[in-house]
Structures are given as structure tokens and as C-alpha cells.
Amino acid sequence: MIKKTLNNNHSDFDILQGLALALLANAIIIPHLIEMNYHPLSIEVIFFFIIIFIPMFGIGYISNWKIYLFFSSFITYWFFDSFFIDRIINLLIIVLIILFLINWLVDKTIYPLACIIFSLIFIFFSMFNYNGEFLVKEKLDTNINFNNNELNYSYLHIILDEHSSLNLIPNEFKDVEFNKKFKKDYISNNFDLYNNVFSESHNTVESLGAIFGLYVNENENISKKNYLKKNNKFTVSVKKNFLAQKLQEKGFKISFIQSNYYEICDVDRSYKCETYTRASNMNIFKKYNIQIKQRLKLALLAIHEDYYHREHILRLYRKILQFFYGEDIRSYGWFSRPLVNVLIFDEMKKKLNNLKNGEALIAHMLLPHYPFVLNENCNLKKISKWNYPLKENSNETIISANKGFLQQVKCTHKKIHTLLEIASKKDNLLVVIHGDHGARLYLDTEYENEIDNFSTFIALKDNNTSGKTIDENMKLQNVFTNFINRNFDN
Numbered sequence: 001m002i003k004k005t006l007n008n009n010h011s012d013f014d015i016l017q018g019l020a021l022a023l024l025a026n027a028i029i030i031p032h033l034i035e036m037n038y039h040p041l042s043i044e045v046i047f048f049f050i051i052i053f054i055p056m057f058g059i060g061y062i063s064n065w066k067i068y069l070f071f072s073s074f075i076t077y078w079f080f081d082s083f084f085i086d087r088i089i090n091l092l093i094i095v096l097i098i099l100f101l102i103n104w105l106v107d108k109t110i111y112p113l114a115c116i117i118f119s120l121i122f123i124f125f126s127m128f129n130y131n132g133e134f135l136v137k138e139k140l141d142t143n144i145n146f147n148n149n150e151l152n153y154s155y156l157h158i159i160l161d162e163h164s165s166l167n168l169i170p171n172e173f174k175d176v177e178f179n180k181k182f183k184k185d186y187i188s189n190n191f192d193l194y195n196n197v198f199s200e201s202h203n204t205v206e207s208l209g210a211i212f213g214l215y216v217n218e219n220e221n222i223s224k225k226n227y228l229k230k231n232n233k234f235t236v237s238v239k240k241n242f243l244a245q246k247l248q249e250k251g252f253k254i255s256f257i258q259s260n261y262y263e264i265c266d267v268d269r270s271y272k273c274e275t276y277t278r279a280s281n282m283n284i285f286k287k288y289n290i291q292i293k294q295r296l297k298l299a300l301l302a303i304h305e306d307y308y309h310r311e312h313i314l315r316l317y318r319k320i321l322q323f324f325y326g327e328d329i330r331s332y333g334w335f336s337r338p339l340v341n342v343l344i345f346d347e348m349k350k351k352l353n354n355l356k357n358g359e360a361l362i363a364h365m366l367l368p369h370y371p372f373v374l375n376e377n378c379n380l381k382k383i384s385k386w387n388y389p390l391k392e393n394s395n396e397t398i399i400s401a402n403k404g405f406l407q408q409v410k411c412t413h414k415k416i417h418t419l420l421e422i423a424s425k426k427d428n429l430l431v432v433i434h435g436d437h438g439a440r441l442y443l444d445t446e447y448e449n450e451i452d453n454f455s456t457f458i459a460l461k462d463n464n465t466s467g468k469t470i471d472e473n474m475k476l477q478n479v480f481t482n483f484i485n486r487n488f489d490n
């Protein structure tokens with residue numbers, strides 16, 4: 001009876017097989033692309049859908065049902081191995097698949113039909129999770145009362161992750177002209193620029209823990225512990241944000257811009273928090289007029305990065321690549337992030353213009369942090385020109401790593417320069433701009449050294465600053481805490 005049905009509708013069954021394979025394969029890739037913030041109808045998603053659909057449909061269509069069963073179970077296996085969905089849903093789907101496989105013995109059309117329905121559900125489900133925003137606003141606890149003591153000044157604090165001291169870069173890699181401009185831009189806008197400060201640690205959370213803890217020299221051991229491991233979307237969180245506490249006590253209304261790596265905003269949501277993802281937000285390339293050919297290349301690279309570096313999934317993908325290329329597969333890092341930060345800097349321009357007395361804005365920016373994918377005008381470089389710290393990429397040399405870093409520093413400064421000019425026109429604005437450790441270009445290699453690990457800078461502006469450079473070696477947290485104390489402890 002079944003055989004008879006199959007023979008009669010042979011070509012219908014072939015189409016069903018083709019569709020099932022094509023959609024199953026797409027159910028792996030498309031949700032991953034959307035998860036990386038590609039719009040469901042973006043050129044990248046549509047391109048990959050078609051590129052996968054045509055050959056997989058062909059394979060399903062021409063293969064006999066035994067080969068089809070092999071292919072579809074292979075993709076299904078790959079599918080389960082590659083997804084992050086929670087365990088209960090996973091279990092339910094596995095039970096369903098087993099039921100379908102049993103059905104296969106009864107009627108061969110049921111299995112491909114089930115694959116089609118299942119794939120479509122999965123693809124559509126991922127579309128509902130699409131979120132194209134770069135800065136996600138966290139919910140604010142509306143019951144908070146702010147002290148309305150009419151403060152007559154405002155506060156701006158920008159952390160430039162991995163911004164080393166340009167002064168201490170070895171001469172052969174230094175750009176003397178740029179250093180002059182860097183100094184001039186701060187000094188002419190009335191900032192005091194500390195050129196040679198050293199951070200608590202070469203680790204972001206430890207170094208910034210000391211900053212937010214308002215620690216000074218003596219508290220070294222305590223300050224290193226001023227963070228907590230997190231299990232939610234944040235990796236770590238500052239344990240005690242004394243800075244925020246102090247500002248709030250003074251009556252400040254605080255807004256934070258943070259990455260979802262390190263939560264500096266309060267967990268009870270008494271501050272306004274906006275969070276960008278530190279990983280991939282590929283939606284950014286649409287914003288910056290990147291050519292379609294390059295956008296498709298970037299999407300391919302994003303898929304590769306996503307599959308290669310995910311912990312539990314797609315071991316097979318990693319194994320296949322390692323078989324052909326050996327252990328040293330080039331890593332491209334979260335290459336969309338620097339451009340996302342550029343966009344946030346542009347947003348910050350508006351925020352600073354609108355910053356009123358009694359308001360504080362604190363931003364942790366992952367610029368000039370690697371990967372070094374931007375040129376000095378903040379445009380995305382060609383993929384072959386991207387640079388990394390030495391340990392991140394075996395193709396990198398000391399010269400290329402330094403060159404890439406400096407290009408991204410110049411882009412960062414370009415954005416900061418605009419903010420400095422706005423800041424200088426505002427009365428009673430306290431400003432702090434600093435790095436959190438060195439460039440770390442040689443970290444974990446034989447070239448590792450203290451200056452590269454720890455040297456950074458801090459620039460300050462208040463009523464006491466007069467536009468000068470300070471070249472003395474000092475501790476970053478000491479300079480910062482003194483600045484806070486002289487402005488808020490009276």
C-alpha cells in the first residue's frame with residue numbers, strides 16, 4: 001500500500017525530500033545569522049538562504065530515500081549539536097524526532113514533512129528574537145527618588161579600554177606628530193593630561209574594580225577583588241560601585257553605557273543603563289555603507305567565527321578545519337564591535353550636548369580595544385589588513401600589531417576630540433577620560449613587558465585643571481580617586 005503510494009507520487013516525494021533537506025540546512029545557518037543581529041530580510045540572510053537552498057534541494061531531489069535519510073539525519077545531528085536552546089525544549093524536540101523516525105517505518109512521507117515543519121518553526125522562531133538595537137535599554141526602577149538638591153554641575157566619564165600611554169610607546173612605533181596633536185587637543189581644552197600612569201592590573205575587571213571602588217595605593221589586594229562572576233548575560237560585574245554611590249549621594253542622576261561583558265551599572269536598576277553586546281552585532285555594517293560583496297564576505301567570516309569558537313557545538317566543523325589547516329586557524333575576533341563603538345560615540349555626542357546639571361554619564365567603551373579593524377578615519381579596513389595582539393593571531397608581527405593598534409587609537413581620538421570640544425563649551429562639567437591598562441599587544445608572549453601591559457593615560461577637567469601635561473609615573477586609581485575626592489569631599 002505504502003509502496004504503491006510512493007511509486008504513484010514519485011516526483012512529489014522527491015520535491016518533499018528536496019525541500020526538507022534545504023530547509024533543515026537553512027534552519028542551522030539562518031537562526032545563527034539572526035542571532036548575530038542580521039535582519040531576517042537583510043541581503044546576507046537572503047543570500048545565504050538561497051546559496052544553501054539550491055544545492056541542498058538538489059541533493060534531496062535526486063537522491064534515493066536511503067541517501068536522503070542519511071543526509072537528513074546527519075544535518076539533524078549537526079543541528080542539535082549546534083544549538084543553544086534550553087534543555088527541556090531540546091529534549092522535547094528529540095522525542096518528537098524519534099516519533100517521526102518511528103513513523104518513517106509506517107509512511108515515508110511523514111519524516112520529510114516533519115523536517116519541513118520543524119525547520120520552518122525554528123526559522124520563524126528565530127525571527128521573533130531579532131533585535132536590531134545597538135544600545136539595549138535596561139529597565140529602570142521607577143520608585144527611586146533622586147535628591148533634588150539642584151546641583152550646578154554635571155559629570156562625564158569615559159573609559160577607553162586598552163588605551164595605553166602614547167608617551168611610553170617605544171620610539172620606533174611612535175607617531176610623534178600624532179602624539180603632539182593628542183596632547184594639544186586635551187591641553188587646549190583645559191584638561192590636565194597624565195601621560196604616564198599605570199593600572200592596577202592588565203585585566204579590565206581588576207583595573208576598573210579599583211576605579212569604581214575609589215581605591216588608592218594601600219588597598220591593592222582589596223581592589224583586585226572588586227568584581228563578581230555572573231551567570232546571566234554578563235560575564236562579570238563590579239562588586240561595589242563606590243563611585244556611583246558617591247555620585248548618587250550627591251544627587252546625581254546617573255546613566256551608564258556598558259558592554260555585556262562587565263556590568264558596572266547597578267543590579268537593582270537604580271541607574272539608567274544602556275548595554276551593547278561585546279560580541280557580534282552585524283547589523284552595524286548596513287549602517288556604514290559597506291559594499292555588498294564585502295558584507296557577504298563578512299557574513300561568511302561571522303559564521304566561521306561563530307562556529308569555530310562556540311564551546312560545545314560544531315566540534316565537527318572545528319575538526320574538519322583542523323584536519324586541513326592544522327591547529328592554527330586564524331581568529332578574526334568580534335570584528336563588528338569597534339564599528340558599533342564608533343556608532344555609540346556618535347550617539348554620545350548628542351547625549352553630551354543634552355547633559356544637564358545634576359546628570360552624570362559614565363561609559364565603558366571597547367575602543368581602541370582589539371580587533372584592530374578600523375583605519376584612522378574609523379572606516380572598516382579590508383579583511384586582509386586587520387590586525388591583532390600577537391597571541392590572538394599567529395600571522396601578526398610586532399610591527400603590524402603596533403601599526404593596527406595605532407590606527408585604531410587615532411580613530412578613537414578622532415571621536416574623543418569631538419567630545420572634548422563640546423565639553424570645553426559647557427560650564428561646570430567635570431570630565432574624566434582614561435584607559436584601563438596597556439595595549440597588551442605582547443601579553444602571554446615572550447615579548448610581554450610592564451609598559452605594554454600596564455601603562456595608560458588619564459585626562460581630567462574641573463575648576464582646578466589648567467591645561468597641562470604631567471609626565472610623572474603615577475597609579476591610575478590614585479589620580480582618579482584624588483580627583484573625585486577633591487570635587488566631592490567638601
Ligand SMILES: [Zn+2]
Binds near residue numbers: 161
Ligand atoms: Zn580592558
